[in-house]
Amino acid sequence: MSVHSSASVKRITTHTLQEMKHRGEKISMLTAYDYSMAKIVDAAGMDIILVGDSASNVMAGHETTLPITLDQMIYHASAVVRAVKRSFIVVDIPFGSYQGNSSEALRSAIRIMKESGAHAVKVEGGSEIKESVVRILSAGVPVMGHLGLTPQSIYKFGTYTVRAKEEAEANKLVEDAKMLEACGCFAIVLEKIPATLAKKVSEAVNIPVIGIGAGPDVDGQVLVMHDMLGITQEFKPRFLRQYADLQSVMMTAFESYIKDVKSKDFPSPSESY
Numbered sequence: 001m002s003v004h005s006s007a008s009v010k011r012i013t014t015h016t017l018q019e020m021k022h023r024g025e026k027i028s029m030l031t032a033y034d035y036s037m038a039k040i041v042d043a044a045g046m047d048i049i050l051v052g053d054s055a056s057n058v059m060a061g062h063e064t065t066l067p068i069t070l071d072q073m074i075y076h077a078s079a080v081v082r083a084v085k086r087s088f089i090v091v092d093i094p095f096g097s098y099q100g101n102s103s104e105a106l107r108s109a110i111r112i113m114k115e116s117g118a119h120a121v122k123v124e125g126g127s128e129i130k131e132s133v134v135r136i137l138s139a140g141v142p143v144m145g146h147l148g149l150t151p152q153s154i155y156k157f158g159t160y161t162v163r164a165k166e167e168a169e170a171n172k173l174v175e176d177a178k179m180l181e182a183c184g185c186f187a188i189v190l191e192k193i194p195a196t197l198a199k200k201v202s203e204a205v206n207i208p209v210i211g212i213g214a215g216p217d218v219d220g221q222v223l224v225m226h227d228m229l230g231i232t233q234e235f236k237p238r239f240l241r242q243y244a245d246l247q248s249v250m251m252t253a254f255e256s257y258i259k260d261v262k263s264k265d266f267p268s269p270s271e272s273y
């Protein structure tokens with residue numbers, strides 16, 4: 001039986017991820033928003049698939065993650081769930097569906113779990129959202145935290161610059177990470193903070209810490225799929241490593257197709273009935 005047949009595939013769980021941290025095996029995490037792409041990411045052996053609210057940018061063309069709705073996140077998440085056999089699937093709870101109201105936070109988390117079949121949710125922030133985190137965890141839903149650059153509060157900061165360079169902000173971040181661990185979160189994402197601070201956080205908590213622009217001394221790395229594939233055009237922050245130039249591959253394919261249609265080369269007799 002092939003390792004990719006459903007019967008023999010061993011699912012990644014929160015427990016697997018915890019063990020990986022303790023073994024020192026780095027955790028791989030990538031976003032996916034649809035069935036076809038998630039199927040490839042899962043088959044490649046990704047540990048965690050994040051149905052990120054970056055879908056707002058990458059899928060819908062919005063400037064920020066704020067406009068995407070809970071219904072839209074559930075639509076993306078259900079498509080990903082249908083494709084995946086092994087990866088652990090985490091879904092961002094979108095802006096406005098959990099902040100400042102723990103009952104709504106619980107309702108949103110339960111809708112995601114029930115309607116998409118995903119395995120966990122992710123929320124941005126520390127002490128400000130503690131009640132929501134506790135409430136979601138009380139229902140048995142695994143929660144991933146997200147500290148540092150938190151794009152859902154971009155208008156509070158005004159820029160996407162590196163976070164927690166000042167000592168006060170760095171101290172709060174460490175305290176928030178400890179708080180999230182104490183509440184029972186199974187992992188934390190750290191976005192765009194100094195590598196030294198990320199290392200300190202990873203050592204201060206026992207749960208896996210996944211970085212994006214947080215240096216090498218964390219327990220895993222996450223990137224946005226379309227950025228690392230070179231489909232995204234303008235977005236080239238320092239933390240991004242581009243693993244392919246799909247933009248030019250796709251452009252060539254589209255141009256060839258147009259040419260073949262115009263020249264009547266396509267379809268040929270063998271492509272016709």
Ligand SMILES: Nc1nc(=O)c2c([nH]1)NC[C@@H]1CN(c3ccc(C(=O)N[C@@H](CCC(=O)O)C(=O)O)cc3)CN21
Nearest residue numbers: 054057058065151159160161224227232235236237238
């Ligand atoms: N395509 C995409 N990739 C992402 O990584 C991503 C999204 N969208 N949307 C949601 C958040 C927003 N994120 C961001 C956004 C901007 C920077 C950033 O570094 N921007 C500028 C620098 C801005 C500044 O220094 O003021 C850059 O260098 O591109 C990083 C992460 C990460 N997430």
Ligand SMILES: CC(C)C(=O)C(=O)O
Nearest residue numbers: 031052053054189222
């Ligand atoms: C960048 C990652 C961590 C994320 O939250 C997203 O893709 O929405």
Ligand SMILES: [Mg+2]
Nearest residue numbers: 052053054092
């Ligand atoms: Mg996000």
